Amino acid sequence: MSSNREQWSSKFGFIMSSAGAAIGLGAIWKFPYVTGMSGGGAFLLIFIAFTLLIGLPMLISEFIIGRGAQKEAVTAYKKLAPNSLWTITGPLGVIGCFLLLSFYAVVGGWVFIYSIMAISGNVITADASYPDLFGKITATPFITLGGLAVFLLINVLVISIGIKNGIEKASKYMMPLLFVFFIILVVRSLTLDGAREGIEFFLKPDFSEITGESVLYALGQSFFALAVGFSCMVTYSSYLSKKVSIPSSAGSVVVMNIFVSILAGLAIFPVVFAFDFEPTEGPGLLFMVLPAVFSQMPAGEFFLAVFLILFLFATLTSSFSLLEIIVSAFTESGKRSRKKSAWLSGLVVFIAGIPAALSFSSLQNLQIFGDTVFDATDFLVSNIMLPLGCLLIALFISWKMNKQVVKEEFTLSNTLNPAIFTIWSFLMKWVVPVTIVIVFIGTLVWLV
Numbered sequence: 148m149s150s151n152r153e154q155w156s157s158k159f160g161f162i163m164s165s166a167g168a169a170i171g172l173g174a175i176w177k178f179p180y181v182t183g184m185s186g187g188g189a190f191l192l193i194f195i196a197f198t199l200l201i202g203l204p205m206l207i208s209e210f211i212i213g214r215g216a217q218k219e220a221v222t223a224y225k226k227l228a229p230n231s232l233w234t235i236t237g238p239l240g241v242i243g244c245f246l247l248l249s250f251y252a253v254v255g256g257w258v259f260i261y262s263i264m265a266i267s268g269n270v271i272t273a274d275a276s277y278p279d280l281f282g283k284i285t286a287t288p289f290i291t292l293g294g295l296a297v298f299l300l301i302n303v304l305v306i307s308i309g310i311k312n313g314i315e316k317a318s319k320y321m322m323p324l325l326f327v328f329f330i331i332l333v334v335r336s337l338t339l340d341g342a343r344e345g346i347e348f349f350l351k352p353d354f355s356e357i358t359g360e361s362v363l364y365a366l367g368q369s370f371f372a373l374a375v376g377f378s379c380m381v382t383y384s385s386y387l388s389k390k391v392s393i394p395s396s397a398g399s400v401v402v403m404n405i406f407v408s409i410l411a412g413l414a415i416f417p418v419v420f421a422f423d424f425e426p427t428e429g430p431g432l433l434f435m436v437l438p439a440v441f442s443q444m445p446a447g448e449f450f451l452a453v454f455l456i457l458f459l460f461a462t463l464t465s466s467f468s469l470l471e472i473i474v475s476a477f478t479e480s481g482k483r484s485r486k487k488s489a490w491l492s493g494l495v496v497f498i499a500g501i502p503a504a505l506s507f508s509s510l511q512n513l514q515i516f517g518d519t520v521f522d523a524t525d526f527l528v529s530n531i532m533l534p535l536g537c538l539l540i541a542l543f544i545s546w547k548m549n550k551q552v553v554k555e556e557f558t559l560s561n562t563l564n565p566a567i568f569t570i571w572s573f574l575m576k577w578v579v580p581v582t583i584v585i586v587f588i589g590t591l592v593w594l595v
Contacts, residue, residue: 153309153311154310161315161383164314164464164468165383167322167465167467168374168380169206169373170403171462181368182194182412185356186353187348187352187356187416189353190365198369198373200574201366201582205376206375206397207393207557209381210380211553212543213382213383220237220241233539236543237378239536240376240472241476243536244379245495246499249503252299253295256297256298258458259294260284262452262459271441275442278435285507288509292505295504296497306471306485310386313467318464328456329414337417340421342417342418344420346413348416362586366534366582367586373404375540376532376535377469378536381472382475390560391560394563407461437451470493474489474492503520507519530590537579554568
C-alpha cells in the first residue's frame with residue numbers, strides 16, 4: 148500500500164466503522180416498520196437468511212475488491228479491470244451514494260431535530276398530537292432545511308478530519324454507546340406489562356403473513372442494512388491492513404447488524420403492543436407512534452431521548468460512509484485536499500437534498516410517477532440502483548476479477564477451513580446473482 152495512503156489504526160476500528168456504516172436507518176428505522184408491515188417473525192427469519200446467504204458474501208466481496216485494489220471505489224475497478232465496461236461500477240456506486248445521502252440526510256435532520264426537542268422536554272407534552280407534531284416539522288421548510296444542514300455539517304466536519312481521527316474515532320465512541328443505550332431500552336421494554344404479545348409477534352414465525360412483496364422487502368433490507376451494492380465498503384476496505392482477515396471482519400459486521408436489528412425489534416414491538424398500538428404504522432413508526440408509546444411509560448421522556456440519541460449516532464455513522472465514498476473519489480489523485488472536497492461535497496449534497504426536504508411542504512405537489520421527490524428517490528435507490536449495483540459487483544468478482552487476487556485476499560490472515568472459500572465462491576458465482584435477478588424481475592413485475 149502506498150505510503151501516503153491512510154489506514155485504519157486497528158481491526159477493531161475498521162469493524163466499528165464498517166458496522167457503523169451498516170447499522171443506521173436500515174437497522175433501526177426501516178427494519179422495524181418493514182417487519183411490522185410484513186408479518187413479524189417470519190419476515191425476521193427470511194431477512195436473516197438473506198443476510199447470511201446473500202448479504203455476507205456481498206460484504207466479503209466488496210472488502211476483497213477494495214483491499215485488493217488498495218483504491219477507492221471509482222479507481223478500484225479501473226485498476227482491476229482497466230479499459231472495460233466494468234469500470235462503470237464505481238461511478239454508479241458514487242452516484243447511488245450521492246442520491247441516497249440526499250434523502251438519507253433529510254431523515255437524519257428529522258432525527259437531529261427530534262433529539263434536541265426530546266432532550267429539552269418538548270416532544271412529550273400533556274396535549275401533544277404526535278402525528279400533528281411530525282407533520283408540522285416536516286411541513287416547515289426552515290426546520291427541515293435547518294436539520295438537513297446541521298446533519299450534513301456534522302458529516303463534513305468528521306470526514307474532513309480523515310479516516311483515523313475522523314470516521315474511526317467517532318465510530319469507536321458512537322457504536323459502543325449505541326449498544327449500551329439499546330440494551331437499556333430493551334430491558335425497559337421487556338419488563339412492561341403486556342410486552343409478551345410484542346415479543347411473540349416479532350420472534351414467532353407466521354408464514355401465512357408472508358407475500359411476494361415481503362420477500363422483496365427482505366432482500367432489499369439485507370442489502371440496505373449492510374450498506375452493500377454501492378461500493379461504500381470497497382472504499383472503507385481500501386484503507387484496511389493486509390494483516391486483517393476479511394471473512395472474520397465481514398462476519399463480525401454481519402453478526403452485529405443482525406444483533407442490532409433484533410435489539411431494535413425487542414425495543415420497539417413489546418412497547419407498541421403493551422400500549423395497544425399497531426405495528427404496521429410504516430415509516431411514521433419512529434416519529435409518530437414511539438413518542439406516544441414512551442409518553443405512557445414512567446420516565447418516558449428520558450427513554451425517548453435515549454432512543455433518539457442512539458438513533459442519531461447510528462444515522463451519522465452510516466452517513467459517514469456515504470459521504471466518504473464521494474469525497475475519496477475526488478481526493479484519490481492527490482490534487483484536491485480532503486477538507487475542501489468534504490466541504491464542496493457536503494454543499495452539493497445539501498443542494499440536491501432540498502427537493503426531498505421540501506417534499507412534505509412547498510414541493511409536496513411535485514410528483515415523479517405519482518410519488519414525492521423523497522419517495523421516488525428512495526424507491527430508485529433502494530429498489531433499482533441497489534440491486535443493480537449488487538449484481539454488477541457479484542458478476543465482477545466471480546467472472547472478471549483476477550482469481551488469484553480474490554483467493555489471496557480471502558485467505559490472508561484467515562484461519563478458516565479452506566472449504567469456506569469454495570462455499571463463498573459458489574454463492575457469489577451462482578446463488579447471489581441468480582437470486583438478485585429473480586427478485587429484481589419480481590420487483591419490475593410488481594411495479595407493472
